[in-house]
Amino acid sequence: MLDLVVHNGIIVTVNPDFDIIKDGIVCIKDGKLEDVEARDIDLPLPDARNIIDAKSGIIMPGLINTHTHLPMALFRGLADDLPLHVWLNEHIFPAEGKHINPESVRVGTLLACAEMILSGTTTCCDGYFYESCVAEAVCDSGMRAVLGQGVIDFPAPGVPNPSDNIKIAVRFVEKWQDRSSIITPSIFCHSPYTCSEDTLHKAKDLADFRGLLFQTHAAETKTEFDRIKSKHKASPIQYLDRLGVLDQNTLLVHAIWIEDDDIETILKSGANVSHTPESNMKLASGVAPIPELLNAGVTVGLGTDGCSSNNNLDLFQEMDFAAKLHKVNRLDPTVMNAETVLKMGTIEGAKAIGLEKTIGSLEIGKEADLIIIDTHKPHLVPMYNPISHIVYAAIGSDVRDVIISGKIIIRDKRLLTLDLEDILTRANLLGDSIGDSIH
Amino acid sequence: MLDLVVHNGIIVTVNPDFDIIKDGIVCIKDGKLEDVEARDIDLPLPDARNIIDAKSGIIMPGLINTHTHLPMALFRGLADDLPLHVWLNEHIFPAEGKHINPESVRVGTLLACAEMILSGTTTCCDGYFYESCVAEAVCDSGMRAVLGQGVIDFPAPGVPNPSDNIKIAVRFVEKWQDRSSIITPSIFCHSPYTCSEDTLHKAKDLADFRGLLFQTHAAETKTEFDRIKSKHKASPIQYLDRLGVLDQNTLLVHAIWIEDDDIETILKSGANVSHTPESNMKLASGVAPIPELLNAGVTVGLGTDGCSSNNNLDLFQEMDFAAKLHKVNRLDPTVMNAETVLKMGTIEGAKAIGLEKTIGSLEIGKEADLIIIDTHKPHLVPMYNPISHIVYAAIGSDVRDVIISGKIIIRDKRLLTLDLEDILTRANLLGDSIGDSIH
Numbered sequence: 001m002l003d004l005v006v007h008n009g010i011i012v013t014v015n016p017d018f019d020i021i022k023d024g025i026v027c028i029k030d031g032k033l034e035d036v037e038a039r040d041i042d043l044p045l046p047d048a049r050n051i052i053d054a055k056s057g058i059i060m061p062g063l064i065n066t067h068t069h070l071p072m073a074l075f076r077g078l079a080d081d082l083p084l085h086v087w088l089n090e091h092i093f094p095a096e097g098k099h100i101n102p103e104s105v106r107v108g109t110l111l112a113c114a115e116m117i118l119s120g121t122t123t124c125c126d127g128y129f130y131e132s133c134v135a136e137a138v139c140d141s142g143m144r145a146v147l148g149q150g151v152i153d154f155p156a157p158g159v160p161n162p163s164d165n166i167k168i169a170v171r172f173v174e175k176w177q178d179r180s181s182i183i184t185p186s187i188f189c190h191s192p193y194t195c196s197e198d199t200l201h202k203a204k205d206l207a208d209f210r211g212l213l214f215q216t217h218a219a220e221t222k223t224e225f226d227r228i229k230s231k232h233k234a235s236p237i238q239y240l241d242r243l244g245v246l247d248q249n250t251l252l253v254h255a256i257w258i259e260d261d262d263i264e265t266i267l268k269s270g271a272n273v274s275h276t277p278e279s280n281m282k283l284a285s286g287v288a289p290i291p292e293l294l295n296a297g298v299t300v301g302l303g304t305d306g307c308s309s310n311n312n313l314d315l316f317q318e319m320d321f322a323a324k325l326h327k328v329n330r331l332d333p334t335v336m337n338a339e340t341v342l343k344m345g346t347i348e349g350a351k352a353i354g355l356e357k358t359i360g361s362l363e364i365g366k367e368a369d370l371i372i373i374d375t376h377k378p379h380l381v382p383m384y385n386p387i388s389h390i391v392y393a394a395i396g397s398d399v400r401d402v403i404i405s406g407k408i409i410i411r412d413k414r415l416l417t418l419d420l421e422d423i424l425t426r427a428n429l430l431g432d433s434i435g436d437s438i439h
Numbered sequence: 440m441l442d443l444v445v446h447n448g449i450i451v452t453v454n455p456d457f458d459i460i461k462d463g464i465v466c467i468k469d470g471k472l473e474d475v476e477a478r479d480i481d482l483p484l485p486d487a488r489n490i491i492d493a494k495s496g497i498i499m500p501g502l503i504n505t506h507t508h509l510p511m512a513l514f515r516g517l518a519d520d521l522p523l524h525v526w527l528n529e530h531i532f533p534a535e536g537k538h539i540n541p542e543s544v545r546v547g548t549l550l551a552c553a554e555m556i557l558s559g560t561t562t563c564c565d566g567y568f569y570e571s572c573v574a575e576a577v578c579d580s581g582m583r584a585v586l587g588q589g590v591i592d593f594p595a596p597g598v599p600n601p602s603d604n605i606k607i608a609v610r611f612v613e614k615w616q617d618r619s620s621i622i623t624p625s626i627f628c629h630s631p632y633t634c635s636e637d638t639l640h641k642a643k644d645l646a647d648f649r650g651l652l653f654q655t656h657a658a659e660t661k662t663e664f665d666r667i668k669s670k671h672k673a674s675p676i677q678y679l680d681r682l683g684v685l686d687q688n689t690l691l692v693h694a695i696w697i698e699d700d701d702i703e704t705i706l707k708s709g710a711n712v713s714h715t716p717e718s719n720m721k722l723a724s725g726v727a728p729i730p731e732l733l734n735a736g737v738t739v740g741l742g743t744d745g746c747s748s749n750n751n752l753d754l755f756q757e758m759d760f761a762a763k764l765h766k767v768n769r770l771d772p773t774v775m776n777a778e779t780v781l782k783m784g785t786i787e788g789a790k791a792i793g794l795e796k797t798i799g800s801l802e803i804g805k806e807a808d809l810i811i812i813d814t815h816k817p818h819l820v821p822m823y824n825p826i827s828h829i830v831y832a833a834i835g836s837d838v839r840d841v842i843i844s845g846k847i848i849i850r851d852k853r854l855l856t857l858d859l860e861d862i863l864t865r866a867n868l869l870g871d872s873i874g875d876s877i878h
Contacts (some may be wrong), residue, residue, distance in 0.1 A: 041877020073817075077827035081762075081776035115817035197742070222770070281763035284772040305705035312818045317756065322470040323520075324760070326719035327769075331661070337520035378512075378554035379751045381863050382870020384877075388516035392721070392750035397836035424820050438823075 002048035003406055004028040007039055009372060010053030010386050014346045014361040015323060020340060020386060026059060031406035036362045050408070052401060057387050058373040061313040061361050062122025062402065064349030066274040067253050067303025069128045070138070071108030072101065073115065074430055076307035078438065084221060084283055092308060092439070099434050100157035105130040106137045107430055110423045112313060113141035114415055119314045119396020120403045122369040125251070125274070125303070125353045127188025127215050129157040131172050135183050138195075140247040140350035142409045142417040146353045147176070148188030148215045151203045153195050166202045172397040173210055182405060184213070184355070189245075191217040192236050193224050197243060204245040213354050215244065215274075216251045221285050237262035241316050246271040251352055253303065255293070256286040263289070263296050272299040272352035275344065278320040279305030291326055291335045301349030302341075314396035319345045323391050367405050374400040441487035442845055443467040444570060446478055448493030448811060449825050451813070453500050453785045453800040457778060459825060467807040468826045474800045489847070491840060497812040497825050500800050501561025501790030501843065502754040505713040506654075506692050506742025508567045510539060510547030512554065514868055515544045515746035517877065523660060523722055530877070531747060538873050539596035542618050544569040546869055549862045551752060553854055554582035558753045558835020560844045561808040564690070564713070564742070564792045566627025566654050568596040570611050574622050581848045581856040583808060585792045586615070587627030587654045590642045592634050605641045611648055621844060623652070623794070630656040630682075632663050636682055643684040652793050655679070655715075659725050664696035676701035685710040690791055692742065695725040702728070702735050711738040711791035714783065716760040718744030730765055730774045740788030741780075753835035758784045762830050771855035777830040790837070808845050813839040 011024030011272055013036060027035035027046060035196055045051060079091035093186045116124060123144040128134055131149040149172035150156060151165045159165050169187055189195050189203040198218075206412075207214035219225060219236040232239045232313070240246050250272035255266070255273045266273065275290050291302055302322060304313045319341045326336040350360025356426075357368045373394055375381065380389050380398065397416040402410035443466075451877030454473060454772045466474035466485060484490060511531075518530035538667065544567070555563060562583040567573055570588040577584045588611035589595055590604045598604050608626055615624040628634050628642040628745050639655075646653035658664060658675040671678045676697055687709035689708055693749070694712045705712065714729050732739055739760060743752045765775040789799025797806045812833055819837065841849035848856055 036843040074821065075819075076818075076832060077823050080824075080827050080831065081773055083772060087772070111817050111820065118817065278759075278763060281767040282772065284766040284770050286770060287767060312834075314834070315820070317759070317834070320717075321755070321760070321763070324717060324765075327723040328726060328764075331723050331725060333522060333526070333721065334520055338745065376863060378550050378557065378859070378866075379515075379549065379753070379864065381866045382513065382515075382586065382874070384516050384870065384874050385519075388519050388750065393515060395751075395753070395756070395834050397834060397835060420817070424815060424817070427817075427820045431823065435821070435823050 002027050002029050002034060004050045004052065004403065005045055005048040006052045006054055006059055006370070006372065007045060009057050009059040009229055011036060012058055012060040012386055012390065013363065014343060015363050024059060026362065026370065028406045031368055033362060033366050033368050036364060039265050052372070054372045055376065057375045057400065058390065060371060060390065061346045061359070062369040062404065063120050063345050064301060064360060065116060065124040065303055065313065065315055066251065066301035066349045066352050067119045067305055068112065068124045068126045068313065069306035070112040070126050071105040071128055072306035072308050074099070074104060074108040074427065074434065076311045078308060078434070086129065095434060095438065096157055098437055100129065100428070102130050102133045105133040107423065107426045109134045109137035110141065110418060111209050111427045112307065113138055113143050113278050113365060113416035114418055114420055114423055116313045117141060117143055117402050117409055118399065118415060119316065120371045120399035121313065121315050121404065122371065122402060123355065125215065126402035129159060132175055135176050138230060139180055140184060141270065142404055142407055144182040144359065144404055146184045146186045146213055147168055148186035148213070150188050150190060151195065151199060152190040153199055162277055165199065166206060169206060173212065174208070178296050181327055184212040186215055188215045192240055195226055200243055207249060211248050213251055215251045215253060217254055219257040220254040222257055235259060235262055237265055241265045241269060243380050244313045249354065254280065254288065256280060256284065256288040258289065263292055263298065266293070266298050269382065270365050272301065274303040274352060275300050275322060276303045276305040277325050278318055279309040281321070281325065284308050287325060287329045291330065294340065299348055299351045300344055315345055316395050319391045337353055338387045341391050342387055365389055368403055368404065374403040441466050441468050441473060441485055443489045443491065443842065444484055444487040444812065445491045445498055445809070446484060448496050448498040448851060450475060450497040450801060451497055451829065452802065453782060455801050458614055458714060463498060465801065465809065467845045470807055471759055471822055472477040472801060472803050472805050473806050474561045475803060491811070493811045494815065496814045496839065496864065497811060497829065499812065499829065500785045500798070501808040501810050501841065502559050502694040502784050503740060503799060504555060504560045504742055504754055505740035505788045505791050506715050506744055507551065507563045507565045508745035509551040509565050509573055510553035510567055511745035511747050513538070513543060513547040513866065513873065515750045516871070517747060534873060535596055537876055538869070539568065541569055541572045543643055543869055544565070544572040546862065546865045548573045548576035549580065549857060550866045551746065552577055552582050553857055553859055553862055556582055556841050556848055557854060558755065559838035559841065560752065560754050561810065562794065564654065571614055574615050578622060579857065581843055581846055582797065583843055585619040585623045585625045585652055587625035589627050589629060590634065591629040591639060591720035592638055594734040595852060598825050600803065604638065607646060607681040608642065608645060612645070612651065612821060618651060624655060625652040627654045632666055632681055638680055639684055647760065652688055652690055653684065656691060656692045656694040661696055674698060674701055676704055680704050680708060685810055688793065693719065693724065693727065695719060695727040697728065702731055702737065705732070706735050706737050711740065713742040713791060714739050714761060715742040715744040716764050718748040718758055720760070720764065722748050726764060730769065733779065738790045739783055741783045752782055755834050758830045771821065777826045781826055800860050807842055808844065809842050810838050811840040812837050823864045844863065
């Protein structure tokens with residue numbers, strides 16, 4: 001007896017052969033994929049506790065968001081169209097200092113999880129503070145996540161004394177390691193310009209000792225590049241490499257201001273990259289050389305970044321931006337084709353955060369993390385190529401059902417794990433006080 | 440007695456003072472805006488045949504799409520990620536030659552109109568062939584439109600002999616001028632590289648004689664720029680200026696490959712520009728110097744272009760792309776702020792197509808073309824600034840109600856003017872035969 005059967009859809013497997021199965025069926029048992037295949041219509045549907053008819057829609061792996069700051073959902077639209085230092089120092093940092101606490105982190109995270117799951121994201125990789133509160137909220141949502149407690153050499157929410165940053169990170173990791181099958185703890189070491197050599201070393205040692213992903217923002221802005229070059233006589237990537245923090249368990253977020261040598265260094269180290277095109281565009285940070293990184297063989301996943309620099313968490317839009325940005329940047333419509341970008345949003349994202357053995361594609365034995373796209377809509381009819389529709393035409397609101405670890409989280413657009421009304425009410429209340437304090 | 444009252448929302452007027460009215464009320468009579476103001480909550484709602492509660496959402500002018508090829512909705516996703524000439528010559532032109540006829544034009548147009556209205560667009564400016572069939576379908580949808588019969592010096596759908604192109608355009612104009620209050624005929628003269636001097640002159644003379652908008656693609660690709668420069672010893676813009684076809688009734692679509700002189704020429708001539716960032720990015724045509732055009736004082740509206748180079752008709756996404764593309768292109772997060780971009784999607788778009796006296800903003804006496812955005816969603820809560828949400832966070836599917844010329848076209852996300860099921864069925868059938876012929 002199966003737990004769940006999903007049938008009557010086009011399965012976009014994103015398996016190594018990139019198989020697309022026209023009239024497919026997905027069988028799920030104990031949270032895992034038991035079968036992913038073409039349906040023999042002469043046979044009845046297999047016995048299952050639950051059956052979902054995809055109604056000719058697209059069945060695909062859940063999307064993977066490799067870079068978020070979940071609680072910042074509360075700051076969406078608080079400040080836009082400003083120079084980076086004004087945005088950060090005069091708006092975001094003061095708002096965080098005043099309003100980020102365990103309660104607001106919980107509400108912001110629930111809000112972000114609701115948005116992400118409703119728009120087809122089943123896994124995210126987060127970095128923030130009070131990360132244990134983030135983890136509890138993410139657990140409640142049913143979403144899979146890699147969660148990094150923030151480490152930075154400045155006073156931060158929950159870490160008033162920066163010299164405690166590693167200690168607090170250790171505490172977080174000890175609490176969450178092996179506690180939940182859907183939560184993987186991680187270390188989020190803010191950046192090479194906000195963390196000392198000593199902090200970077202200690203944070204990486206902690207991650208290595210526990211076998212965890214080490215996330216860091218790197219080479220995001222020209223200012224950062226120039227500052228590190230002048231201080232350390234090396235590019236941000238060369239500097240991190242010299243410190244010995246680059247390896248296959250390192251996720252470099254942004255990687256915009258990198259040179260040919262840096263690409264070679266990243267490749268040799270085995271480090272992975274999180275590409276966040278919408279945030280990079282909105283903050284005018286620059287265009288990361290993603291086609292070059294991919295050509296070299298570096299693994300690149302997609303991320304939305306926090307809500308205040310995007311301003312939403314819809315990975316369908318992020319795929320669209322990624323595909324189009326690099327085409328116009330290179331004046332070449334053949335780079336970053338739809339298949340490449342879909343992989344970045346799924347299996348390559350899984351690789352980037354170390355979960356490619358369990359998620360990122362619909363293959364037998366993997367976790368049953370999948371979504372159904374309702375294609376019975378004017379902007380998705382007719383359909384010549386499901387991959388084209390996924391990347392260029394669909395949006396998050398086209399997602400009808402979401403299954404994570406075999407559990408139905410969204411059914412017919414209704415979020416089953418969280419009380420959405422309550423979250424919206426509480427987010428609005430917090431928003432009122434945040435708004436009052438800035439206006 | 441009013442015909443319709445919309446209340447309990449934040450009104451984003453886009454009037455000359457860019458007023459935002461917190462608890463606003465919009466009164467509509469005879470298709471026009473009778474009042475747009477803050478509601479006095481001590482007074483009862485005025486008498487009206489119909490009342491819509493916006494439920495704290497955003498009430499704003501309907502979006503204006505200044506460049507479409509509506510029937511191409513049928514070709515969405517038919518071919519992507521290809522060099523422009525391969526895409527056009529090996530895929531789009533053959534598909535048009537084989538499948539574009541009055542029936543497919545009708546179905547494609549209905550499909551496009553359904554998509555556009557559902558995503559908050561109340562006016563479009565189109566250029567295609569069999570434009571009379573386009574006009575009939577648009578009329579049925581209830582959407583406002585400026586519709587240009589295509590003029591090109593090659594055999595085209597419905598114009599097998601190019602020497603008939605002007606004659607057929609005259610026939611279209613004669614049929615549609617003053618026939619419907621929501622349809623304005625226009626001339627769509629394809630481009631300076633597909634139309635001879637003689638054709639450009641005749642088409643512009645026809646437009647002038649009838650007082651119509653003259654639309655033309657111009658300076659879209661480097662290839663076009665080089666070809667015209669070598670043939671006519673002038674940039675595409677200087678060439679068009681020399682021919683005398685640039686004036687305030689000319690809409691230049693794309694305007695990517697333009698120089699400082701060209702900006703000056705466009706400004707002096709009074710010509711307007713349609714900016715189509717997603718299409719320009721996807722086809723890797725280049726980045727139009729929109730901040731420079733705006734700084735100079737040129738009127739610039741937004742357009743999606745046809746579905747096969749975008750691949751949807753969602754102007755909310757187009758605004759998001761426009762805002763972000765130019766920031767990263769200039770490495771300046773302050774260019775193209777949300778207010779500027781929202782104006783491009785509304786009042787500036789209206790100016791670009793010659794309808795600024797009737798639409799583009801919510802002002803007393805103008806046509807009642809407005810939409811309501813449902814903001815009770817995780818990605819739109821909390822709301823500090825409605826303009827930020829409109830440009831950076833909202834998507835077409837957040838539109839709940841659409842009113843055009845005072846008539847309710849969408850109510851609670853339900854399209855009232857068209858039989859959506861029938862359109863989807865017919866589009867799928869046509870898609871089957873188009874798909875069969877290419878695979």
